[in-house]
Amino acid sequence: MKKTYFAVFAAIGAISAPTIAADCSALTKWQSGQVYTGGMEVQHDAFKYTAKWWTLNQDPALNSDPSNVWRNDGRCEPIGTPLPIISLNAPLAQSRHILSSPVAFSATASHPSNVPIQHVEFKVDGVVIATDTTAPYETTWFAAGLGEHLVEAEVVDEAGGRATTGMRTISVVVDDILVPPTGFKVVGYFPSWQGQVADIQFDKLTHINYSFLLPNADGSLQPLENLTKMQQLVTAAQAAGVKVGIAVGGWNGGDDSAFETFASSPQGRATFIRNLMAFVEQYQLDGVDMDWEYPDPGASANNYALLMKELSVELKAKGKFLTAAVVALGYTGGGVLESVFNDVDFLNLMAYDANNGDHANYQYAVDSIAYWQGRGLSKEKTVLGVPFYSRPTWQAYRTLVAQDAANACRDTDGTSYYNGIPTIRAKTQLALDTAGGIMNWELSHDTSGPASLLTAKWEVVQGLTPSYQCDGSGGPTEPTCASLQIDPSQYVAYPTLPNGDHAAAGQRVSHQQAVYKANWWTRAKPGSDQSWQLVCKF
Structure with missing residues (x-):
């Protein structure tokens, strides 16, 4: 950072x-x-x-x-x-299905060389539940077994070529009450030098790290910039059930000499930890996020490991958390030894700043998670970082959206490269599937309202219908019923549902000046989760 x-x-x-x-x-x-x-x-x-x-x-x-x-x-x-191509259209990733209810499976399969498709297999937890030999390729599975299941589809052509959609996770539940993933973290950094506490969406966060507290070479601490602001943050966040940590270090112009000096001796580490613990307790913080950028492999890595172990002992004795911001991957990743994984509650992977242009694409996020988990970091302790800013112009996402609302649905405006809403949603889904949380640098760069990136993340985490629609070609869209020649009065109005207590896949209802279509069997309120799709507004 x-x-x-x-x-x-x-x-x-x-x-x-x-x-x-x-x-x-x-x-x-x-x-x-x-x-x-x-x-x-x-x-x-x-x-x-x-x-x-x-x-x-x-x-x-x-x-x-x-x-x-x-x-x-x-x-x-x-x-x-060439091999055949297949995509899984339904069920949606992270969708929730009531026990014994029908779950619609559908896939699209084709072949770039027009080799005939022999069949498509649908699988749940690796077991074939149905085989379909003709398009449209689809089947119905009756939800069984409470908890999470892995679903996929595989296509076979007449030449024996195979391709798979890859696995996605769905859940079988006893009712349609929305429950967020247990233990999933949504972390935001909040800087001392910009942003207002009153603008933070506390209801969409689990952790906030105030940035940055800087150490001196002897283990003492420099005065914190904008201390009053941090105190306001602690009061507001904790009242909303959000944990607040102090982020120590940061990029600091690339100067990590203070860390190198005090961490190299037992006395220096002890002095630093004593001062930091006093700071945490004085201001009633919930924990510490260590942001030493970066310990190098070798002596620095050993000193960093000792520092984290000793600090972890002190924080855990007080019921406080310890996390760390780490490089996405590469040489300096080796400055964080595997022993550190046992000492932290989780690591925040800074999967951005890969270069000066397209610095935070989806593949970089995939590679970052693979790098750390390949070294032994658990899924639960992996928190994927995403940027709320652009490079090389360093413009905040809110500035880009203010210049052109369509920028919310893009990853570039031709000059700046960043993560728009579709990519943020995709990365959040990736984090749900393969990690234990998602993080951003930083909160004051976000915009307010439906185009908020934090809102986009939270909606994916909660399984909610997106509040900001992108049309797939780089622009927002919110279709009107008149433009689609749809008469809303022909559909029952919620809380009435087409089948009394539920709606089946494809059935429509009207609710709050909008028409919704059920993606599968559901009793949920239209628009409250992924079981409904917005058709149009009136």
Whole structure:
């Protein structure tokens, strides 16, 4: 994170497996007893795999999801042989289904070389529940087994080529009461030098880190900038049930010499921890976010590990949290030893600032999660960071939206590169699927109202219908019933539902000057979760 005034990913369905076959003619078969390092390629069970980092005895077929050590590069076929393409249209990721209710599955399958499709298999938790040989490819599953389930679809063509949608998570529940994911964190950084406490959407956050408290080389602390503002934040946040931590360090112009000095000796670490604990208790903070940017591999890494272990002991004794902001991936990631994973409540992955242009694309987020979890960080302790600012212009997202409302639905205005609403939603879904939370730098860069990025994140976390619609081509849209020639009076008005106590997939209702269509069997209030889709407003 820096004290500075600072390609759209379509989150529609899951992306199919590689569609171009891999050339495996020069590859050797994977051997369980052989060590492989990053970049080494093998073939295994008719697929090509590339190692992302050091590995031994990890079966590529079982360890090739985005967070694991192997990358699946496609099926071994003659060069240029295309595979079929498939996307899963329903059910939606993170959708919730009442026990014993019908769950509609549907997929779209095609082939770039017009090879006939033989069939599509629908799977729940790896078990085939149905096979469909003709388009439209669909089936119905009656929700069974409370809790989360993994669903996917796989296509097979008549030449034997296969492709999968990849797995997504759905839940089976006993009723339609909305429950957020247990333990999922929504973290925001709030700087001392800009932004107003009154503008923070506390109801959409679990943690806020006030930035930054700076140390001196002897372990003492510099006076905190805008202390009164932090005290206002603590009072307001804690009243709303949001935890507040103090972020220590930050980019600070690249000067981490104070950390290097005091962390190198037991006396220096003890002095720093004593002063920091006094600060935390004096101002009734809930914890500490360590933001040393960055300890390098070697002596600094060892000193950082000692500091985090010793600080963790003191904070946990007081019931306080300890987190850390860490680089997305790369060399300085090695400055955080694996032992630190045991000492923190979670790590905030700064998956941005990759370059001076497209600095925070979706793939960078995927790679960051894969890097840290590949080293042993648990899903629950992985918190994905997203930017609320642009590069190279360093403009805040709120400034970009003020210049052009359509910028909310884009990742670039041609000059600035950032994360618009579709990408923020996609990354939040990624965090729900593969991590334990999502973080942003920083809250004052957000805009208010429906185009808020924090709102977009929270709606995904809660499974709510998006309050800001993007039309898929870089602009917002909110269709009117008149423009679609839809007469709202032909539909029952909520709280009445078409079937008495529920609506079935495809049925429509009117509610609060809008028409909604049920995506599947539901008793939920229209617009309250992903079981409903907005059709138009009137």
